[in-house]
Amino acid sequence: MIYLSLFFEFFKVGLFSVGGGLATIPFLYDLAARHPEWYTAQDVADMVAISESTPGPIGVNMATYAGFQTAGVFGGMVATLGLISPAIIIIFIVAKVLNAFKDNKLVQNAFYGLRPASIGLILAALYGVVKIALINIESTTIGGFFNYKAIILAVCLFIIQKVFKKLHPIALIGIAAVVGIIFRF
DSSP states (O other): OHHHHHHHHHHHHHHHOTTSGGGGHHHHHHHHHHOTTTOOHHHHHHHHHHHHTSSSOHHHHHHHHHHHHHHHHHHHHHHHHHHHHHHHHHHHHHHHHHHHHTTOHHHHHHHHHHHHHHHHHHHHHHHHHHHHHTBOTTOSSHHHHBOHHHHHHHHHHHHHHHHSTTSOHHHHHHHHHHHHHHHTO
């Protein structure tokens, strides 16, 4: 039964997360709230970090991670299959009918209207990651509200990226990992 639930939940995520892997993050937070036995909101932040530092699409990496955390290797495969199934189905349908309607004004307007929706989902994901990584909502003091170490690290990595434009992103991930280990955050 857990495998059917994983497939169905990630099928819904794949169906409605228009705009790429980052658009899946709000849906993953929702899943964490509805299925805390699967993973927590803090696990979503860990999933983002792991998914961003591994090759492949972030949404697929996150589905695999969440499924694995929930039900092992087979759970990871089922969640990933659930996430990608809507895209495969939609691509087949769109490929069949788009050529007939590609010059239709309604179709062009629909694609134009999807752009702001994608941006909104990505901004919601950014907000969720910032909320987990840079601030502590549960803090009762102003000083404890911000995670100063994480903010300083983010600013430093941003500056390093701008100064050393040819520095590979993997080097930045490595720097962040080493600093996180040394300063324990």
